[in-house]
Amino acid sequence: MTHKVAVIGAGLAGLSCSSALRRAGCFVEIFEQEKTLGGRVATIRNGLVAFDAGAQYLTARGDKFRSYINELVASGYAARWDPKTTSGENKGVQLHTWYVGTPGMSSIVRPLAESVRVHMGKKVHTLSQTDKGWMIWFEDQTNVGPFAAVAVAVPAPAARLLLGRVEGMDEALSRVRMMPTWAVMVRLAERTLPDQDVFSDMSEVLRWIARNSSKPGRTSSGGGETIVVHASPNWSRETEDADPEAVAQELWSEVTRQLGLPAVTPQQMSAHLWTHGLVDQSLGESFIYSTHYKLGAAGDWCLGRLAEHAYESGQGLGRAIVASLT
Ligand SMILES: Cc1cc2nc3c(=O)[nH]c(=O)nc-3n(C[C@H](O)[C@H](O)[C@H](O)COP(=O)(O)OP(=O)(O)OC[C@H]3O[C@@H](n4cnc5c(N)ncnc54)[C@H](O)[C@@H]3O)c2cc1C
Missing domain, CATH: 3.90.660.10 (Polyamine Oxidase; Chain A, domain 2)
Known part of the structure; x- marks a missing residue:
């Protein structure tokens, strides 16, 4: 069965995570608040x-x-x-x-964005859980879903707004x-x-x-x-x-x-x-992931302050999501 996974943020971490998910056969949709790809790149x-x-x-x-x-x-x-x-x-x-x-x-994120669906100008406001999976709510109160898992690939303070109420995540995110x-x-x-x-x-x-x-x-x-x-x-x-x-x-x-x-x-x-x-x-761990909730976070801030850290963190989270869904 093809799993539908949502990725929030089309920076290097989000796009890298998406490529790992796609490689494993997941159907991926990315939601990005800006009108351009790449984030801080x-x-x-x-x-x-x-x-x-x-x-x-x-x-x-x-x-x-x-x-x-x-x-x-x-x-x-x-x-x-x-x-x-x-x-x-x-x-x-x-x-x-x-x-x-x-x-x-x-340009360095372009190959990662090929063959994934990216929805631009979509600022995610809240995540909510239903018995069929995760729903994603936007600022204009519209929603999409359900998704089997969600990867939040935004800077840690923004991730805290989305994941702060998930058991154990607030403590980790507040350290960054x-x-x-x-x-x-x-x-x-x-x-x-x-x-x-x-x-x-x-x-x-x-x-x-x-x-x-x-x-x-x-x-x-x-x-x-x-x-x-x-x-x-x-x-x-x-x-x-x-x-x-x-x-x-x-x-x-x-x-x-x-x-x-x-x-x-x-x-x-x-x-x-x-x-x-x-x-x-930084957090000092490659990514955050709850196999119970099927929710995770990635970004440069997990491992350091460089583009390479964002790339690695995204790959790690993508692999963890795949392992939890199979
Ligand atoms: C001034 C500066 C100089 C730097 N110089 C270098 C350098 O020379 N070499 C180097 O390796 N690294 C450098 N870096 C660091 C590098 O840019 C980052 O490590 C890397 O780009 C981080 O990628 P990311 O995907 O983790 O985060 P980001 O690039 O921040 O991506 C996060 C994405 O999520 C989106 N987003 C946030 N909140 C939401 C939401 N609620 N809903 C939807 N979308 C959302 C954002 O718009 C963004 O596109 C520099 C950074 C800065 C700011």
Whole structure:
């Protein structure tokens, strides 16, 4: 019998979980609140140019994720990125090979989304159990179901809203801490950054500056360059209620100060807040799953703070669901 399983969240963890479920013959439906796939592995288009606003690059520590990246590279969805990290060199901060999605980071989830049904713009509000299985309720009070099992692949604080009343889950989910992160996307008419493509931990305010246009497959902006800036989690927490325009101005001034740039006015600049951006305290287990309720949760926050952790967590939860249904 084909089991119907619902996955909430079309980030890397949700899509990875779906692929494990599909491989085992389950019928999978994904519900995603946004209108785009990928979650924090995001390509945000701003006018004519696209920016990698969330995850900057992928690294693989384990064999499974390495073989997934190899597949992406072979099919043209990713390529190696060798940025200049210190003048003239590309080693410095790079312990592992860096890969990026092409033409933007969100391409890296595309193969996982093939042959699954993804319902976009569907924010899940509640889960309810009936004698036939789980029903999923949306914000507009419509529902779908029943499903034999549900995988909740959203950031831990959002998972807590859906699973907090399930025995034992609230305690586990409340141990996880996630921090906000501001991302600022900047387009400049001329090349302005020094001869280096990435800068990390420049000050208490700045966590990361990257020349987005130095990544492979990015369209150049007519001789100029595109830049992505990430604020530090602490500064982002202090300013999470601030006006995005003011945040963009403040962070660009800080970049100018720290890198000693001439006073240039960007052609375009915008800020995006990742409310649950980076994991500060992870769970320390690959996923959460109740074989009794057939409900589980996955995400980067289970194992760490990287895309690879999200991928592994999703695979683990998918396999656990399959084992519990057979
Ligand atoms: C600024 C920043 C920089 C980063 N840099 C790197 C990096 O360089 N390298 C790296 O490996 N990792 C990096 N990461 C981390 C990486 O992006 C994450 O580890 C990974 O994308 C997490 O995937 P996920 O599926 O667990 O969660 P998410 O990507 O957050 O996916 C969760 C999905 O669930 C959806 N959702 C949430 N609530 C609901 C709901 N109620 N109903 C329906 N849908 C819902 C969300 O819209 C989202 O699409 C970075 C993250 C940030 C924010």
